[in-house]
Amino acid sequence: MAHFCSINGEIMPAERGHIFINDIGLLRGYGLFDYCRTYGGQAFMRDLYLQRFERSAALMGISFPFQKDSIWQQMDELHQRTGMQDISFRLVLTGGYTPDGVTPAESPNLLIITEDIPYVAPEKFTKGIHIITDEYLRELPEIKSTNYVRLIMLRHQIKAAGAVDVLFHKNGTVSELSRSNLFLFHGNTLVTPDTNILKGITRHVTLQLAKNIYKIEERPVTLEELWQADEVFTTGTTKRIMPITMIDGKPVADGKPGRNTLRLLEAFNELTKSINA
Amino acid sequence: MAHFCSINGEIMPAERGHIFINDIGLLRGYGLFDYCRTYGGQAFMRDLYLQRFERSAALMGISFPFQKDSIWQQMDELHQRTGMQDISFRLVLTGGYTPDGVTPAESPNLLIITEDIPYVAPEKFTKGIHIITDEYLRELPEIKSTNYVRLIMLRHQIKAAGAVDVLFHKNGTVSELSRSNLFLFHGNTLVTPDTNILKGITRHVTLQLAKNIYKIEERPVTLEELWQADEVFTTGTTKRIMPITMIDGKPVADGKPGRNTLRLLEAFNELTKSINA
Numbered sequence: 001m002a003h004f005c006s007i008n009g010e011i012m013p014a015e016r017g018h019i020f021i022n023d024i025g026l027l028r029g030y031g032l033f034d035y036c037r038t039y040g041g042q043a044f045m046r047d048l049y050l051q052r053f054e055r056s057a058a059l060m061g062i063s064f065p066f067q068k069d070s071i072w073q074q075m076d077e078l079h080q081r082t083g084m085q086d087i088s089f090r091l092v093l094t095g096g097y098t099p100d101g102v103t104p105a106e107s108p109n110l111l112i113i114t115e116d117i118p119y120v121a122p123e124k125f126t127k128g129i130h131i132i133t134d135e136y137l138r139e140l141p142e143i144k145s146t147n148y149v150r151l152i153m154l155r156h157q158i159k160a161a162g163a164v165d166v167l168f169h170k171n172g173t174v175s176e177l178s179r180s181n182l183f184l185f186h187g188n189t190l191v192t193p194d195t196n197i198l199k200g201i202t203r204h205v206t207l208q209l210a211k212n213i214y215k216i217e218e219r220p221v222t223l224e225e226l227w228q229a230d231e232v233f234t235t236g237t238t239k240r241i242m243p244i245t246m247i248d249g250k251p252v253a254d255g256k257p258g259r260n261t262l263r264l265l266e267a268f269n270e271l272t273k274s275i276n277a
Numbered sequence: 278m279a280h281f282c283s284i285n286g287e288i289m290p291a292e293r294g295h296i297f298i299n300d301i302g303l304l305r306g307y308g309l310f311d312y313c314r315t316y317g318g319q320a321f322m323r324d325l326y327l328q329r330f331e332r333s334a335a336l337m338g339i340s341f342p343f344q345k346d347s348i349w350q351q352m353d354e355l356h357q358r359t360g361m362q363d364i365s366f367r368l369v370l371t372g373g374y375t376p377d378g379v380t381p382a383e384s385p386n387l388l389i390i391t392e393d394i395p396y397v398a399p400e401k402f403t404k405g406i407h408i409i410t411d412e413y414l415r416e417l418p419e420i421k422s423t424n425y426v427r428l429i430m431l432r433h434q435i436k437a438a439g440a441v442d443v444l445f446h447k448n449g450t451v452s453e454l455s456r457s458n459l460f461l462f463h464g465n466t467l468v469t470p471d472t473n474i475l476k477g478i479t480r481h482v483t484l485q486l487a488k489n490i491y492k493i494e495e496r497p498v499t500l501e502e503l504w505q506a507d508e509v510f511t512t513g514t515t516k517r518i519m520p521i522t523m524i525d526g527k528p529v530a531d532g533k534p535g536r537n538t539l540r541l542l543e544a545f546n547e548l549t550k551s552i553n554a
Contacts, residue, residue, distance in 0.1 A: 005298060015297070018296060018298060019295060019296065021282060021291065021296060021388055021390065022279060026300065026371075027310070027367075027423060028423055028424075029308075031303070060426070060430065090378070092298075092304065101367070102425065102429070103432070104429060113298065139424075139427070140426065146304060146305055147305075147416075148305040149306050149416070149417065152379070
């Protein structure tokens with residue numbers, strides 16, 4: 001559920017938030033977003049999220065005439081209005097109101113929306129999640145664009161398989177899940193794809209947490225390699241560090257969350273508790 | 278310029294038309310559209326356009342709980358309000374207001390917008406247009422989705438090349454321009470790609486006009502083949518039948534609009550004059 005929003009700086013209840021129909025994000029898909037959350041009432045790593053948001057804009061060619069401080073101030077004010085301790089923030093940027101149906105405007109449209117943090121059942125961490133695979137590569141993998149049509153079209157197939165997400169691969173190489181990154185362990189070596197992906201903030205934090213404990217390889221990962229892995233997991237703002245125990249109906253290793261994965265999850269949870277303490 | 282719009286059946290001036298920010302077309306790119314125009318005050322081939330609109334919805338999995346008559350009635354009323362003889366209609370359908378940011382709603386959002394018919398300078402027909410090529414294949418070529426990010430990102434490159442549009446190709450095979458179909462003539466044989474394209478209504482009409490005059494081949498077309506063609510042209514609702522005389526800075530044949538192309542254009546213009554007479 002969304003609570004409040006800021007539309008180009010104007011704050012209002014989310015259910016009143018609207019954009020005009022000549023928005024080029026709506027008409028032509030020319031839009032991107034980012035998504036972060038709070039822990040203990042404080043926005044977690046929001047500088048990194050905002051940097052990525054700005055980078056997506058630069059890569060897509062959408063102007064970004066905003067001061068970081070002004071965005072933070074809006075986020076704080078929105079957060080305050082909710083009266084809630086922990087929320088998530090959705091930041092959406094489109095190419096603005098198009099004059100002719102296809103040319104971006106000079107000013108982009110910036111939406112900041114506060115939302116409930118999605119509930120994740122605890123047993124997903126203790127039992128792991130099931131996923132399917134799909135041959136697909138996002139058009140602009142380094143940009144957090146608004147294009148999620150593939151995931152939405154696959155939703156019935158995911159559900160029918162008893163799964164909760166999809167891992168994309170192309171030409172035998174895996175890239176990422178629909179909204180999160182992929183990691184695997186071969187013994188004590190932590191491996192994660194490094195190209196054709198959206199580089200997640202949780203991915204970054206995970207690598208930081210892991211680097212003094214495990215050998216790390218950021219490199220292309222084949223689909224075949226998943227079946228040789230001892231552990232597979234995914235990282236994301238909502239999923240945090242989430243074991244994957246079944247892929248396309250086949251168990252990963254012994255079908256249980258791996259020890260190293262759970263160790264990293266614990267370290268991540270500690271970090272989110274301590275960072276604002 | 279847009280004049281009037283209907284948002285889920287409610288008619289208002291276009292500048293007042295808005296959608297709420299949880300529209301899944303805006304947030305996740307889950308939307309599609311169609312676009313038709315009038316000639317002599319009458320919507321041209323609107324049954325075919327509307328069929329295609331409905332087919333896009335079926336392919337993308339967006340529900341289409343509308344009676345054709347009701348859409349036509351809204352189009353007529355919008356048209357009447359403009360007080361103009363000839364206009365174009367943009368029909369946009371999204372997966373509706375998402376309850377959770379990623380799941381489509383039960384009811385889609387339907388927008389019908391009247392717009393000015395884009396001006397096309399007469400010399401574009403007499404001199405032909407210049408285009409560039411780009412290695413790209415639309416994700417869902419048979420669906421008229423709202424994803425035009427590639428075109429928008431290429432706009433500066435197109436302009437810098439003195440061109441007005443882009444022809445997409447992949448693995449040596451051409452598909453379509455950003456918003457129109459491709460044809461070429463080898464002598465009196467008319468050739469047009471038949472896969473990985475959005476099948477245009479003007480493409481369909483062109484094939485109908487041509488079938489008793491020329492040999493027709495609907496088949497894959499290689500990029501190389503463009504340089505052996507005697508004539509190249511594109512078809513679309515706005516461009517009608519438009520000669521292409523320069524591709525990537527190289528002239529097509531002698532660099533002038535071809536005789537057969539102009540003959541088809543004349544036949545098309547006759548049809549648009551006579552169809553409502």
